[in-house]
Amino acid sequence: MMDKKDLSLRELLKFRNGWLAWLIFAVSVAATVILWQVSIRLVEDRTEARFRSQSLQLKTAIEERLLNYEQVLAGSAGLFSVAGEVSRDEWRQYVDKVDINRYYPGIQGIGFVKRIGVRQMADHIASVRAEGIHNYLVNPLGIGPYYYPIVYLEPGTDRNRRALGYDAFSDPVHRRAMEHARDEAVPTVTGKVVLVQEEVDEDQASFLMYYPVYQGGVVPEIRAERRMMLAGYVFSAFRMNNLIDGIVGLIAPFLDVRIYDEGAVNRDNLMYGSNLGSLDNDFSFDMSQTISHGGRDWLLQTRSTPAFDYLASDPRPPSSWAVACWSVCCCSCLSSP
Numbered sequence: 001m002m003d004k005k006d007l008s009l010r011e012l013l014k015f016r017n018g019w020l021a022w023l024i025f026a027v028s029v030a031a032t033v034i035l036w037q038v039s040i041r042l043v044e045d046r047t048e049a050r051f052r053s054q055s056l057q058l059k060t061a062i063e064e065r066l067l068n069y070e071q072v073l074a075g076s077a078g079l080f081s082v083a084g085e086v087s088r089d090e091w092r093q094y095v096d097k098v099d100i101n102r103y104y105p106g107i108q109g110i111g112f113v114k115r116i117g118v119r120q121m122a123d124h125i126a127s128v129r130a131e132g133i134h135n136y137l138v139n140p141l142g143i144g145p146y147y148y149p150i151v152y153l154e155p156g157t158d159r160n161r162r163a164l165g166y167d168a169f170s171d172p173v174h175r176r177a178m179e180h181a182r183d184e185a186v187p188t189v190t191g192k193v194v195l196v197q198e199e200v201d202e203d204q205a206s207f208l209m210y211y212p213v214y215q216g217g218v219v220p221e222i223r224a225e226r227r228m229m230l231a232g233y234v235f236s237a238f239r240m241n242n243l244i245d246g247i248v249g250l251i252a253p254f255l256d257v258r259i260y261d262e263g264a265v266n267r268d269n270l271m272y273g274s275n276l277g278s279l280d281n282d283f284s285f286d287m288s289q290t291i292s293h294g295g296r297d298w299l300l301q302t303r304s305t306p307a308f309d310y311l312a313s314d315p316r317p318p319s320s321w322a323v324a325c326w327s328v329c330c331c332s333c334l335s336s337p
Contacts, residue, residue, distance in 0.1 A: 047309060051285045054252040055302040059289045061247045062300070066209075066293045069104060069236055070187050073211040076110060076234040081217030086112070088131050088152060095154035106243025107236050108195060108206070109160045111153035112213075113168060113178075114232040118144035128165075137165050148178065148232070163197040174208065180295055181210045182230050185219045189294030192261045192271055195237055205240045205271045209294055240272045248274055254308035256283065263290065263299040271298065284309050 079094060080086055086094075091112065100107045116124045121138065128136045128151065138149045148169035153160045168174040173191045181188035188210050195206045210233045212219075212226075220226045240259070248257050259272040283303040291298040 047304075048285050051255070051302075051304050051308065052287065054255060055287045055289065055300075058247065058251050058255075058257065058302065059291060059300055061251055062244065062291055063293065065106075065243070065247060066291075069107065069238075070209065070211075070294070072098060072100075072104060072107075072110065073187060073209060073234050073236055076112075077211045077213050080112075080213045080231070080234070084217070086152075091152045092154050092156065100155070105246055106238050106240075108197070108239055108242075109153045109155060109157075109163075110234070110236050111150050111160075111163075112232060112234050113148050113210075114151045115230055116147045116149060118147070121147065124149075133161075133164060138167055139165055140167060140170050142167070142170060151232075153237075159197045163195070166196050168196075168208075174210075177208070177295070178210050178233060181212045181233065182226055183223050184295075185212055185214075185226060187211045187294050189296040191296070192269065195239070197237075206238055207240070207271070207296075208235050208237050210235045244272045252302065254305055254311060256303040256305055258301045259291075260299040260301065261296070263297055265299065265301070282306065 177188045177190040190208045215229045215231045257274040261269045286303040289300045
C-alpha cells in the first residue's frame with residue numbers, strides 16, 4: 001500500500017488532499033490585496049497631508065510678509081508725525097537705513113504722496129525743481145481742487161524717478177484705496193495695477209499699500225476731520241513676482257500657486273502664477289484659501305504637480321507587501337502534508 005510520504009506534490013495539491021494549503025493560499029491572496037490597498041492609501045494620505053501643510057505654511061508666510069511691510073509704512077508715517085515736515089534728503093536717508101533690497105524683497109520703492117491744493121500748484125512745482133528734480137511736473141492735470149502727486153520715492157533709481165509727479169488719485173483703482181485709507185485711518189491695499197514706472201515689456205501685476213498721514217501727526221476721530229486734515233500718504237509699491245517668488249521657492253517649490261484679486265478666477269484678476277505650466281487637468285490635490293489684508297481679499301489657489309506627487313510619496317513600493325505575503329503563501333503550500 002502506498003504511503004502518504006510517497007504522494008507526489010501534484011497529488012498533495014489536489015483539493016481533497018491539500019484543502020488546507022488552498023485555504024491558506026486564498027487567505028494570503030486576499031490579505032495581499034487588502035494590505036496593498038492599505039499601503040497605497042497610506043501613501044496618498046501622507047502626500048495629501050504634506051500638500052496641505054505646505055499650502056497652509058504658504059498662506060501664513062505671505063500674510064506675515066505683508067504685515068512686516070505694513071509695519072515699515074507705519075514707521076514711515078511716524079517719521080512725519082514726529083518731524084512734521086520731512087525733506088527729500090531726510091527721506092532718502094531714512095529709506096537707505098531701512099535697506100529694503102536686503103530685508104524687504106518685492107518692494108519697488110517707498111514714497112510719499114503729498115496733497116496739494118490747486119492754488120499751491122505753481123509754488124509746489126517750483127520748490128521741487130529747486131531740489132534738483134528739474135523736469136518735475138504734476139500729471140495728469142484735472143480740475144482739482146486737490147492733487148496727490150508722488151513727491152518722494154526711494155530708492156532713487158531711474159525707474160522710480162519716472163514716477164515722480166504722477167497723481168495716483170486720478171486712477172480709480174488708486175483712488176478707492178486712498179479714500180478708504182483716509183476715511184478709516186488704516187493702511188489700504190489697491191487692486192491689481194501696473195506701476196507707472198514699469199517698462200512696456202515688464203507689465204507684471206503690482207499693487208500699492210497706502211498709509212495716511214494727517215496734519216499734526218494725530219489721527220482725527222471724525223471722518224470729516226480726517227478728510228480735511230489729510231496731509232498725504234506714505235506708500236509702498238510692490239511687484240507681485242518679486243514679492244511672492246521667494247516665498248514659494250522656499251516653502252512650496254513644486255506646487256502650482258496662483259493668486260487672484262478679489263477671489264475672481266480669471267485672467268484679468270490674476271495677480272501671480274508660479275509658471276509651472278498649465279496644470280488645470282493634471283493635479284491630485286487642490287486647496288483654496290483667502291488672504292485678507294489692507295481691505296483687500298486675495299484668493300490663494302494651490303495645486304499639486306506630478307513632481308510634487310513623486311517627491312512627496314513613500315519611496316517604498318507598495319508591492320513589497322505582496323512579495324512578503326506571496327512568500328508566506330508559497331511556503332505554506334509546499335509544507336502542507
